[in-house]
Amino acid sequence: MDALEIARWQFGITTVYHFMMVPLTIGLGLVVAVMQTMWHRTGKPEYLRMTKFWGKLFLINFIMGVATGIVQEFQFGMAWSEYSRFVGDVFGAPLAMEALLAFFVESTFLGLWIFGWKQLKPGVHLACLWIAVIGSVFSAYFIIVANSWMQHPVGVEMINGRPVMTDAWAVFTNNTALVAVPHTIFGALAVAGAFLLGIAWYHLWRRRHDGIDTIGADGKVVPGEAAIPGRDRTDHAVWIRSLRIGAVVAMISFAGTAITGDLQGKLMFEQQPMKMAAAEAACHDGTGFSILSIGNVGSKNCDDIVALIEVPGILSFLAKGDFTTEVKGVNSLIDQYKADYGTNLPDNPIYGERAGQEIQYVPVMEVTYWGFRMMIGFGGLAALAALVALWVTRSGTVPASRGLMRLAVFGILAPFGANAAGWIFTEMGRQPFVVAPNPDPSGIDQVFMFTAAAVSPGVSAGELMTSLVVLTAVYAVLLVVEVKLLVKYIRGGVVAAMPELAHVPADENEDATPKGGGPGKPGDADDVLAFAY
Amino acid sequence: MDLLPTIWFIAIAVLWTGYLFLEGFDLGVGMLMKGFARNNTERRVLLNTIGPVWDGNEVWLLTAGGATFAAFPLWYASLFSALYLPLLLVLVALIFRAVSFEYRGKVDNPRWRARWDWAISLGSLVAAFGIGAALGLTTTGLPLNANGDREGGPFAWFSAYAVLGGLAVVGFSLLHGLAFLALKTDGDVRHRARRWFVRLLPVLLLPIAGWAISLQLLSGEVWTVLAVVAAVVAAVLAWNFARTGAEGRAFLSLGAFLLLGSVSIFGAAFPVVLPSTLNPDFNLTISNASSSDYTLGLMSIVACIGLPLVLAYQAWTYWVFRRRVSDAHIPEAHSFLPAIAAKALAPKD
Numbered sequence: 001m002d003a004l005e006i007a008r009w010q011f012g013i014t015t016v017y018h019f020m021m022v023p024l025t026i027g028l029g030l031v032v033a034v035m036q037t038m039w040h041r042t043g044k045p046e047y048l049r050m051t052k053f054w055g056k057l058f059l060i061n062f063i064m065g066v067a068t069g070i071v072q073e074f075q076f077g078m079a080w081s082e083y084s085r086f087v088g089d090v091f092g093a094p095l096a097m098e099a100l101l102a103f104f105v106e107s108t109f110l111g112l113w114i115f116g117w118k119q120l121k122p123g124v125h126l127a128c129l130w131i132a133v134i135g136s137v138f139s140a141y142f143i144i145v146a147n148s149w150m151q152h153p154v155g156v157e158m159i160n161g162r163p164v165m166t167d168a169w170a171v172f173t174n175n176t177a178l179v180a181v182p183h184t185i186f187g188a189l190a191v192a193g194a195f196l197l198g199i200a201w202y203h204l205w206r207r208r209h210d211g212i213d214t215i216g217a218d219g220k221v222v223p224g225e226a227a228i229p230g231r232d233r234t235d236h237a238v239w240i241r242s243l244r245i246g247a248v249v250a251m252i253s254f255a256g257t258a259i260t261g262d263l264q265g266k267l268m269f270e271q272q273p274m275k276m277a278a279a280e281a282a283c284h285d286g287t288g289f290s291i292l293s294i295g296n297v298g299s300k301n302c303d304d305i306v307a308l309i310e311v312p313g314i315l316s317f318l319a320k321g322d323f324t325t326e327v328k329g330v331n332s333l334i335d336q337y338k339a340d341y342g343t344n345l346p347d348n349p350i351y352g353e354r355a356g357q358e359i360q361y362v363p364v365m366e367v368t369y370w371g372f373r374m375m376i377g378f379g380g381l382a383a384l385a386a387l388v389a390l391w392v393t394r395s396g397t398v399p400a401s402r403g404l405m406r407l408a409v410f411g412i413l414a415p416f417g418a419n420a421a422g423w424i425f426t427e428m429g430r431q432p433f434v435v436a437p438n439p440d441p442s443g444i445d446q447v448f449m450f451t452a453a454a455v456s457p458g459v460s461a462g463e464l465m466t467s468l469v470v471l472t473a474v475y476a477v478l479l480v481v482e483v484k485l486l487v488k489y490i491r492g493g494v495v496a497a498m499p500e501l502a503h504v505p506a507d508e509n510e511d512a513t514p515k516g517g518g519p520g521k522p523g524d525a526d527d528v529l530a531f532a533y
Numbered sequence: 534m535d536l537l538p539t540i541w542f543i544a545i546a547v548l549w550t551g552y553l554f555l556e557g558f559d560l561g562v563g564m565l566m567k568g569f570a571r572n573n574t575e576r577r578v579l580l581n582t583i584g585p586v587w588d589g590n591e592v593w594l595l596t597a598g599g600a601t602f603a604a605f606p607l608w609y610a611s612l613f614s615a616l617y618l619p620l621l622l623v624l625v626a627l628i629f630r631a632v633s634f635e636y637r638g639k640v641d642n643p644r645w646r647a648r649w650d651w652a653i654s655l656g657s658l659v660a661a662f663g664i665g666a667a668l669g670l671t672t673t674g675l676p677l678n679a680n681g682d683r684e685g686g687p688f689a690w691f692s693a694y695a696v697l698g699g700l701a702v703v704g705f706s707l708l709h710g711l712a713f714l715a716l717k718t719d720g721d722v723r724h725r726a727r728r729w730f731v732r733l734l735p736v737l738l739l740p741i742a743g744w745a746i747s748l749q750l751l752s753g754e755v756w757t758v759l760a761v762v763a764a765v766v767a768a769v770l771a772w773n774f775a776r777t778g779a780e781g782r783a784f785l786s787l788g789a790f791l792l793l794g795s796v797s798i799f800g801a802a803f804p805v806v807l808p809s810t811l812n813p814d815f816n817l818t819i820s821n822a823s824s825s826d827y828t829l830g831l832m833s834i835v836a837c838i839g840l841p842l843v844l845a846y847q848a849w850t851y852w853v854f855r856r857r858v859s860d861a862h863i864p865e866a867h868s869f870l871p872a873i874a875a876k877a878l879a880p881k882d
Contacts, residue, residue: 063635066588067628073598077613078620081682084613088606089824093832096599099592100839108589108847115585119853164825456614458682467621474625478632485639528864533580533638 002353004455006464007079010471012427014071016420017475021065023419026140026185027192028058029133031249033126040126046237049494053238054196056497059114060485064478066107071471073099079464082350083434083454090156090165091146094172098142105135118530140188141181148177151430152271153438153447163447176271179263186256187379187422189249190415194382196246197389199490201408203239204398207231213397221396229502230495238494240396247386250415254383257418261376262318269319272436274333274361275429280315281305281369282329289314297369330362337361340445341437345452354452363431371425378418385411535804537829538819541604542806544836546799548600549668552593553702554709554791555847559583559590561710563630563657564703566650569729573643575722576650577863580634582717585854587634589847591627594664603832607681607822608671608806615675615683616667616690623663630656661706662699666690669698672748672798674808677815684811697747700740705791708737712784715775719859723780730775730783738768738790745794748801757800764793 001009032055039047073095076084084091109132116125155170156163165171207213212224213236223236269276280290281297283305291309313323320327344358345351389408392399398408430436437448488496495501562583570576583590602609613620629652637649673694676684683689711733714726745761771786806822809815823829856862 059635060639063632066591067631070591070595070627071624073595073602074613074620074624077598077602077609078617079614081610081614084602084606084610085681088602088609089828092599092603092606092609092824093828093835096596096603096832097835097839099596099599100835100843103595104589104592104839104843105846107592108586108843108850111585111588112850112853116853159825165828165831168827168831456610456617456682457680458678458684459614459617460687463617463687466618470621470625474628478628481632481636485636488640529581529858529862532577532862532864533584533634 001461001465003459003461003464004352004354004452006461006468007455008451010079010464010468011075012424013468013472014068014075014475015427016423017479018065018068018072019419019423020416021061021068022140023184023188023191023415024061024195025058025065026133026136026188027190027249027253028054028061028195029129029136030189031192031196031245032058033129033133034245036126036129040122044237046234046241049234049238049498050242052497053494054242056489057195057199057486060482060489062110064482067478068475069103079456079459079467080434080454081456081458083449086162086449086454087149087435090153090163090171091149093165093168094142094146094149098139098146102135102139102142106132106139109135115529115531137185140184141177144180144184145172145174145177148174148180150435151426152176152267153435153444156444156447158444158446163444176264176267179260179267183257183260183264186253186260187415187419189253190257190379190382191419193246193248193250193253193386194412194415196242197250197386198246198409198412200239200243200246201389201398201405202490203493204236204243204393205400205402205405207236207239208397208400209402212236215395215397219395223396230493230498235494236397240393243389243393243398247390250386251383254379254386257379265318266321269327271438271440272430273328273439274330274337275363275368275426276319277328277330277333278363278365278368278429279372279425280327280329281365282315282327283331284329285326285332286329287314287316287324287326288312289318293369297365330365334361340439341448345450348453350453350457351450352452352457359450360432363429368425368429371421371428374421375418375425378414378421382411382414382418385414535820535823537826537833538604538823539804540833541600541823541829542799542803542819544833545597545600545604546795548593548597549799550792550795552590552597553705553795554788555590555593556587557702557706557709557791558713559587559710560657560661560702561706561708562713563653563710564661564707565654565710565714566657567654569725570722573646574860574863576646577638578718578722578858578860579714580637580653581858581863582714584634586847586850588631589850591631600832600836604824604829605806605817605819605822606824608817611675611677611681611683611817611822612667612671612807615677616670618687619663619666619690619695623660623667626656626659626663628656629653630660657706658703661703665702666695666699669694669701669744671807672744672802673698673751674810676811677807677809677817678811679815681815681817694744694747697740697744701744702741704737704740708734709787709791712771712775712780712787715780716784717857719857722859723857727775727778727780727783731772734768734772734775741794745797745801748798751801752805753797753801757797760793760797760800764790764797767793 032051035047035054036051038044039051109128112120112128113125113132116128120128149171152174153163154174155165155167157166158164204213210226212226212231214222214224216222221236223233225232265276281293288307288310290307291311293305293307295306296304315327316323316325319325338361342359344356345354347356349355385408398405432450432452433448434451434454435447435449437445562579566576566579570579598609633649633652633656637646637653670690670692673692676689678684708730711726711730715723715730718726742765745764749758749761767786767790771783771790774783774786804819805816806819807817
C-alpha cells in the first residue's frame with residue numbers, strides 16, 4: 001500500500017470507530033435527559049433509577065467519543081495537509097465553530113451534570129444535562145456542515161486556485177447538510193432505541209428467570225420483590241418503561257431516517273449522480289430498484305450483473321419522486337464525468353506516482369451497493385424488532401424464552417451496523433473525489449479535489465503505517481475495555497449505578513431513595529461528594 | 534495592512550495561553566498521580582479536584598487547533614503534518630488519559646487502578662511534552678520546503694528546541710498542578726503541594742524561561758524583552774506568596790507568569806507563524822498562511838460571541854466546585870456485586 005491508501009484506511013477506521021461512540025452519545029443523551037425530566041416532574045423513583053442507570057452507561061461511552069474525537073481534528077492536518085491547504089478557508093470554520101460553540105458547551109455542562117448532583121439545585125442540574133445534550137446536537141450540525149461541503153461545495157469562489165468562502169449563509173444552510181443533520185440525529189436515536197430495548201429486555205427476562213416476576217391468571221405480569229437491593233417492584237417498572245421508550249424511539253427514528261434519507265436520495269441524484277448509480281450497481285440507465293443483484297456487482301460490464309429481484313419504478317421514486325424517470329447508470333455517466341473533469345490525473349507532482357494515470361470515476365460498487373442495502377436493511381430490522389417487542393410485551397414483561405432475549409441483545413448491533421454502512425456508502429461513493437464537484441448551474445466548476453491529491457506530501461508511508469497500526473491497536477484494546485465495562489454495569493443493574501440502594505439506611509426514617517417527594521434539596525456542605533472518581 | 538490576520542494571530546495566542554493555563558494544571562495533577570500522591574485516597578483527592586473541569590479544559594486544545602485550521606490553514610497543515618509522529622504520541626497519550634479518568638474507578642481492584650494511574654500519569658507527561666515541543670518548534674522553525682512540507686524524513690523535527698519546548702510545558706504544568714492542588718485541597722496534600730511548589734519552582738520554570746529568552750535572542754523586541762522581565766517578577770511573587778501560605782495569590786501570580794511568558798514568546802515570533810529552517814523565503818507568516826478576510830471576519834464575529842460565553846460558564850463551573858477536596862470527602866470505593874450474582878448469595882425465603 002502506498003501513503004494514500006494507508007491514509008484512507010486510517011481515516012476510514014478511525015472515523016467509523018468514532019462514529020460508533022457518537023450516535024450512542026447523542027441518542028442516549030437525549031433519552032436520559034427526557035428520563036431525568038420525567039423524574040423532575042413526577043418524582044417517581046423509577047425515573048431517578050432510569051436516569052442513573054442509563055446515565056452511567058452514557059458516561060462510559062461518552063468518554064470514548066471524546067477521546068477518539070481529538071484524532072479526527074488532528075488527522076486533517078497530519079495526514080491530509082494538501083486537503084487542509086485547499087479547503088482551509090471554508091472547511092476550517094465549521095470545525096472551529098464546533099469546538100467553540102458546541103463542544104465547549106457539551107464538555108463543560110456534562111462535567112457540571114456528573115459532579116453536580118448535590119451542588120446544584122435540581123432544576124439547574126437538569127438544565128445542565130439538557131444544555132450538554134443540545135450542545136452535542138449542535139456539534140453534529142457543525143461537523144455535518146463541514147462534511148456536506150465536501151459532498152456539495154457551495155458558497156465559494158476560486159481565487160488563486162483555492163476555494164474562498166464568499167457566502168457563509170450558503171455554506172451553513174447547504175441543503176445537503178440540512179437533510180443530513182436530521183438523518184444523522186434519527187440514526188443516533190435508532191442506536192439509543194435498540195440499546196434500551198435490548199438491555200431492558202435482558203433485565204426483564206432475568207427477573208422472570210429468577211422467579212421474581214410471574215405471569216398471573218389474567219395473562220398479565222405480577223411484579224415481585226426479591227430480598228436483594230435494587231430488585232424490587234420499582235425495578236420492574238424501570239425495565240418495562242425503558243423497553244417501551246426504547247421501542248417507540250426505535251420506530252420513530254426509523255421513520256425519521258426513512259423520510260430524511262429519501263430527501264437525501266433525491267439530492268444525491270442531482271448532486272452526485274455517480275454515487276446514486278453506484279448505490280444501485282446499475283451499469284445501464286433504468287427505473288427499477290434492485291433488491292438482490294448477483295454476479296460481479298463491481299463490474300461495469302452489464303452482462304456480469306444480474307438483478308435477480310428488481311422492483312420497477314422504485315429507483316426513479318428514490319431519485320426523483322416519480323416512477324418513470326430514467327436514472328443514469330454508471331456507463332452513461334462515465335463519459336460525462338470524463339468530459340467535465342478530465343480523463344487522466346494532471347501531471348502534477350502532488351499526485352506522486354499517480355500523476356497522469358487514468359481516473360476511475362466509478363466508486364467500488366461492491367461497497368456502495370451493499371453499503372446502501374445494509375444501511376436500509378439493518379435500520380428496517382431494528383424497527384421491525386421494536387414493533388414485535390411492543391406486541392410481545394403487552395403483558396407487562398418479556399417471554400421466558402432465552403433465545404428471544406439473546407436476539408434482543410444481539411439486535412443492539414443492528415443500528416450501529418446501519419450507521420456504519422451509511423457512512424461508508426456515502427464517503428466511498430464520493431470517490432475518486434475528496435471534494436465532489438457541484439454540477440448545479442450555480443456550482444463553481446473548478447471546485448473539486450481528487451482524493452489522490454489530498455494526502456500530506458511530506459509524510460512517508462512508514463509514518464502513516466505506524467499511526468495506522470498504533471491507532472488501530474489502541475482502539476481495539478479500548479473497545480474491549482469499554483464493552484467489558486458496559487457489560488459489567490449492565491449486568492449489575494440499577495444498583496451498580498446507584499450504590500446508595502445497597503446501603504442499609506442508618507436511620508429508619510431516612511430512605512436511600514427519595515420517596516414520592518421528588519428531587520431533594522442540594523446536600524449538606526460537609527457531606528462526602530455525591531459523585532467522585 | 535494585515536489587520537484581521539494580526540487579530541487572529543493574537544486570538545490563537547490567547548487560545549494557546551488559555552489552554553496552557555487551564556489544562557496546564559490538570560496535566561500537572563495527572564503527572565502528580567505518581568510520585569506525589571501516596572495512596573489511593575490521595576489519588577482520588579487529586580482526581581476529584583480536576584474531575585468536573587478537565588474535559589472542558591481540553592476543549593481549549595481542540596479550539597486552538599480548529600481556530601488555526603480556520604484562520605491559518607497553511608500553518609495548520611504544515612505544522613501538523615511535519616510533526617506527524619510526535620502528534621501521534623500526543624493523541625495516544627490524550628486518549629489513554631481521558632479514558633483513565635472515567636474508567637479508573639469503575640472496577641474495584643488495585644491492579645486495575647494501578648494500570649490506569651500509570652496511564653494518567655504517563656499520558657499527561659507525554660501529552661504535555663509533545664504539545665510543548667510542537668509549540669516550541671512553531672516559534673523556532675522546522676525544515677519546510679517551498680510548499681510547506683517537511684524535508685528530511687520522519688525525525689527531521691527533532692532538535693534542542695523541541696526538547697526545550699517539551700520540557701517547558703512539562704515543567705510549567707507540574708508547577709501549575711502543585712499550585713492548583715495547594716488551592717483546591719485540604720490537609721496533608723495541600724501542605725505538601727505548597728512545600729513542593731516553593732522548593733521546585735526555580736527548577737520547573739527554567740526550561741520555559743530558556744525558551745522565552747532564546748526567542749528574544751532570535752527575534753525579540755524591546756517590549757517582548759520587558760515581558761520576560763515582568764514574567765520573572767511574577768514568578769518571584771508566586772514563590773513568595775506560596776512561601777507565606779497565600780495559595781490563591783500564588784496561583785494567580787503563576788497565571789500572570791504564563792500570560793507574560795506567552796506575550797514574550799508569541800510577540801517575538803510575530804509576524805512569522807512557522808519559520809522554515811531551510812530558507813527564510815519559505816517562512817509561513819500571518820500574511821501568506823491566513824484565510825481570506827471574509828472567513829476571518831466571520832470567525833471574528835463568532836469568537837466575539839463564543840469566547841466570552843465560554844469564559845463565563847467555565848468560570849461558573851469553577852465557582853460551583855469551589856470547595857476544597859480532602860480525604861473526608863472521598864466516598865468509599867464503590868464495589869458492587871452484580872444484582873444477578875447476588876441472587877445466589879441472598880437468603881432463600
